[in-house]
């Protein structure tokens with residue numbers, strides 16, 4: 546399916562347009578396009594650029610914390626998944642071979658530690674920080690590695706303090722890629738991380754309920770405002786332990802919103818919850834009070850900008866023709882956060898079709 550027209554696509558701004566695709570690229574957008582190509586009509590569903598999940602784990606070699614791109618991606622309306630540091634320079638070849646033919650698009654944030662997450666305390670031994678190996682990996686896979694990942698929390702760091710992040714910032718000068726920093730239990734403390742990061746770097750797990758999170762006794766820490774001022778990108782990174790309705794709600798009431806919504810999904814939190822899929826995470830932000838347009842922006846244009854995936858993320862002439870088709874279901878849904886807090890919402894967003902790599906997939910009813 547390389548050439549086709551989506552007839553009267555309902556965009557998020559309620560505009561209706563025809564979208565002409567040739568060779569997998571959006572060629573024309575107009576009120577009415579006449580062609581002999583195959584036509585698709587999604588009636589009253591919305592059509593957005595293909596959803597991008599910038600924090601996932603989809604390298605199933607790592608049994609404890611892995612999954613497969615095609616289990617978390619296209620069957621859930623997600624066209625692109627970014628593996629956030631499961632692989633390091635030791636394992637990037639194997640990871641690339643495993644995912645290069647996936648139906649879902651896959652990119653990697655290379656773990657700054659050579660073994661990647663396989664070590665679990667991968668930043669506890671500074672000998673695992675290998676400058677040459679990182680540069681080599683980034684040169685070998687310039688289209689695949691889109692950033693670096695540093696998991697800056699206690700169980701990962703051991704006694705390494707801020708050294709791994711100092712190293713990552715140094716590496717950035719060589720590879721010129723964004724760094725995604727996972728925050729969790731101190732050390733390292735959030736204030737230090739914000740100090741060390743620059744515009745376009747990414748902090749993930751922003752709404753985690755831990756002491757070293759964005760709140761101090763229910764108030765937003767000053768460093769969060771500093772992070773926003775600096776232009777640091779705030780990413781959701783739901784995960785098993787890292788999303789609290791309460792934290793997200795207080796942030797929202799104080800005008801603090803994430804730039805990108807990501808799931809931090811892997812097989813366990815996909816099957817047992819509380820993540821399940823990206824759409825469920827998006828629904829939680831609708832519940833918090835984000836508008837539908839904001840939620841969609843967080844997984845399309847904002848996500849593509851965060852990782853310089855310039856060919857993705859918007860419905861524009863010249864962009865890759867990845868689309869997610871979805872509707873708002875007027876039924877109750879129960880949502881659960883990482884603290885087992887449950888809420889009910891009376892409508893929710895539900896993906897219907899994924900178009901990625903020139904294939905159209907209908908999404909099954911039962912996930």
Ligand SMILES: [Zn+2]
Nearest residue numbers: 600601629809
């Ligand atoms: Zn993660």
